[in-house]
Amino acid sequence: MKSAMKPHPTPGRASEQLTKEDCLEMFRQLYLARYFDVRLIKEKKRGRLRGTLYSSHNQEAIIVGSIFGLRPTDWISPVHRDMPMFFMKDMRAGWRNPDRMGMSIEEVCAQVWCKSGSPGRARDNWSHIGSLEKRIIHSTSMLAGTIPVAAGVVLADRLNGGDAVVLTFNGEGSTAQGIFHEAINYAAIHKLPVITVVENNQWAYGTPVQLEVPTEDVADRAKGYGIPGYIADGQDVFDVYDKVMEAVEYARSGKGPSIVECKTFRAYGHGDHDDDRAAKYRDPHEVEEGRLRDPLAICRRRLIEKSYLTADDAIRFMAEGKSSSEATTEDFPPEVVAYLDEGIRFALASPEPPAEEGGMWVFKESE
Amino acid sequence: MSAAAKAPESLKKNYLTALREALDEEFGANPDALCMGEDIGILGGAFGVTEGLQSKYGKDRVIDMPISEAAIIGAAVGAAMNGKTVVAEMQFIDFISCGFDQIVNMMATYYYRTAGEVNMPVVVRGPAGAYGGGALYHSQMNEAWFCHSPGLRVVCPSTPYDAKGLLKASMRDGNPVIFYEIKELYRQREIEEELPASDYIVPLGQAAVRREGSDVTLVTYGNNVYHCLKAADALAERGVSGEVIDLRTLVPLDETTIFKSLAKTNHVVVVNEAPRTCGFAGEVVARICDSAFDLLDAPPVRVTRLDTPVPWAKPLESFVLPSTEKIVDAALRVVRF
Incomplete structure (x- = not known):
């Protein structure tokens, strides 16, 4: 956590080009990501959901800051802790715009509720969805396993004359996988526009970062490939935005891949099944300190400094620092609550997939 | 094979040449076809299956990869989901184990887990089989691993005619195929045979x-x-x-x-x-x-x-x-x- 506490001032930051509306939109998106998490955990506790939830609580600045500046044609490859990313991709084009290059909240909720309205028709769980059309690579449980896939996707894009980049998301633990090395090594040799965002939340399930990574910073791994290794304060949405946009510009100009390490802290368990044990295997002081720098609070402070938020507006919705059981709908902007309500309504009305679909789509039948 | 005996010696092709012709013809017909593998470009492949293809189709389509089977297969999966038809060469099929996770969890399941959204036109091919003194790591027939992984076609030709026809069919199938080439047959004179001058395939699933x-x-x-x-x-x-x-x-x-x-x-x-x-x-x-x-x-x-x-x-x-x-x-x- 030491590095996360350091400020990372960058002169000529991309975020300085953001308009007031952009900054306020990022703040709203942070609320949306937080509310998605808070609300689903409440639903799970009522016994309404199947499977495990992987909370993105306290890591929302990485989700919003990384993808906010992407072009609609860029690709993302989210990991299990990035669930809001599926509906937040290209959200600047309008939350309810059906043509934007991201999933709808309805599709994502149908996936969470295990219904046929899911883009994957509820065939694989939680974050294991994606969309060719929306340029979202389908995640799996094999950590770092989508990095080579992402490399292949942008290879094909480049051969077709495109200039799309891909952001792949990974935990610090997955940087210990062999495929992490193979894929980045390959991408570096061929200068493919693959940006590996590492959400270093200090814990890989029950194992601390010191037992996963031998260096102080995960970004140091970049040195072995001769590529840039950026470090961002993962709690500060604008710092994440700055570092990722630097990496995006580097990649789009043909220089190749990079690693962006976002220092953060996993606020709760690995999944909701692990919350109780995580409270025991982690030092309470470490957890308290890790939750202290809430991305909502940091963004709010930045917006007050810029005078984008003033007077009552600045403190109307105070979700920061609250757990899912402490937070209520009053802590979130009504448009955020309404948006998720729409998604959940759709999910509840969506039918379960018919049983016989379990045997379908093993092979594509010849045309 | 009986036809082979009647054909003039000069027109007969061996198993390896048949494979190369299949790649060459499919590359010529399909501008979205790529191949990726170790030593396949500059060298033309350890056994020479891809010889001449890089100079004919360029480095963008015949890609020399580092010794990284998992990255080769993973990149093939990514390129395939984005519209390419990819042939990934394993230098020896024994080394396919290094890319196992990418095959069974990524490539084999893509069509299933996306409810038919994502096709996977990838052929993972390589020299296989024993009888040549290759010992533990250059002799394997590990086809059962992949027959046991739903979503993969598994193919193993024994003649030049089938090698060419099945490889072409595999590249057009749209599903991921694990393609076992019998390296002891690559240059075996006795099985050389004349191949049709016109385009043909051997359909998958026919004994x-x-x-x-x-x-x-x-x-x-x-x-x-x-x-x-x-x-x-x-x-x-x-x-x-x-x-x-x-x-x-x-x-x-x-x-x-x-x-x-x-x-x-x-x-x-x-x-x-x-x-x-x-x-x-x-x-x-x-x-x-x-x-x-x-x-x-x-x-x-x-x-x-x-x-x-x-x-x-x-x-x-x-x-x-x-x-x-x-x-x-x-x-x-x-x-x-």
């Missing part, structure tokens, strides 16, 4: 009857097709008429051709080069017992490698592998049951 017979069916694929043919010769000398079926494709399996043969012979020996336990011969026997038990006059018998790796020294290698003699013995046991 070939290599020799007709009435007393016992020998079911096999790959290099053991030739051991079975020799065994049928030896059996004929003892008055036993053997029918030889070359499966050509393991997934999907052509059960019809097997059952049709059993209706005639009522006896079966299934031969595979891989280890016995959970090998593909066991699957063939199980299918026969499931669906054609009534046709049998004797229990089916398998001839397989022992449950060992493939050792180096010739006597050791011969000891563990199927041979003509072992097949003859098995066939005689079955018909005399």
Whole structure:
């Protein structure tokens, strides 16, 4: 956590080009990501959901800051802790715009509720969805396993004359996988526009970062490939935005891949099944300190400094620092609550997939 | 193969050339076709299957990859989901284990988990098989791993005609294919044959009857097709008429051709080069017992490698592998049951 506490001032930051509306939109998106998490955990506790939830609580600045500046044609490859990313991709084009290059909240909720309205028709769980059309690579449980896939996707894009980049998301633990090395090594040799965002939340399930990574910073791994290794304060949405946009510009100009390490802290368990044990295997002081720098609070402070938020507006919705059981709908902007309500309504009305679909789509039948 | 004998020597092609022609023709016809692998461009492949392709189609389409089987297959998956048809070469099929996760969890499942959204036109091909002194890591037939992973086609040609026709069919199939090339056959003169001048494919999922017979069916694929043919010769000398079926494709399996043969012979020996336990011969026997038990006059018998790796020294290698003699013995046991 030491590095996360350091400020990372960058002169000529991309975020300085953001308009007031952009900054306020990022703040709203942070609320949306937080509310998605808070609300689903409440639903799970009522016994309404199947499977495990992987909370993105306290890591929302990485989700919003990384993808906010992407072009609609860029690709993302989210990991299990990035669930809001599926509906937040290209959200600047309008939350309810059906043509934007991201999933709808309805599709994502149908996936969470295990219904046929899911883009994957509820065939694989939680974050294991994606969309060719929306340029979202389908995640799996094999950590770092989508990095080579992402490399292949942008290879094909480049051969077709495109200039799309891909952001792949990974935990610090997955940087210990062999495929992490193979894929980045390959991408570096061929200068493919693959940006590996590492959400270093200090814990890989029950194992601390010191037992996963031998260096102080995960970004140091970049040195072995001769590529840039950026470090961002993962709690500060604008710092994440700055570092990722630097990496995006580097990649789009043909220089190749990079690693962006976002220092953060996993606020709760690995999944909701692990919350109780995580409270025991982690030092309470470490957890308290890790939750202290809430991305909502940091963004709010930045917006007050810029005078984008003033007077009552600045403190109307105070979700920061609250757990899912402490937070209520009053802590979130009504448009955020309404948006998720729409998604959940759709999910509840969506039918379960018919049983016989379990045997379908093993092979594509010849045309 | 009988046609081969009549063809003029100069027009006959070996198994390796047939594979190269398949790649060349498909690359010519499909501008979205790529191949990726170790030493396949500058060198033209360790065995020369891709020789000349990089100079003809360029470095963007014939891509020299670092020694990273998982990255090769992963990148093939990514390029395929984004519209390319990709042939990924494993320098030896033994090394496919280094890319195992990408094959069974990423490539094989993509169509299923996306409910048909994402096609996976990828062929993972490479030299396979024993009998050449390749020892543990250059002799494997590990097809059973992939037959056991739903979503993969598994193909294994035994003739130049099939090598070309099946590779072309695999590249057009739209599903991921694991393609076993028998390296001992790459340059074998005896099996060279004239290939059609015009475009052709051998459809996946169709077995070939290599020799007709009435007393016992020998079911096999790959290099053991030739051991079975020799065994049928030896059996004929003892008055036993053997029918030889070359499966050509393991997934999907052509059960019809097997059952049709059993209706005639009522006896079966299934031969595979891989280890016995959970090998593909066991699957063939199980299918026969499931669906054609009534046709049998004797229990089916398998001839397989022992449950060992493939050792180096010739006597050791011969000891563990199927041979003509072992097949003859098995066939005689079955018909005399």
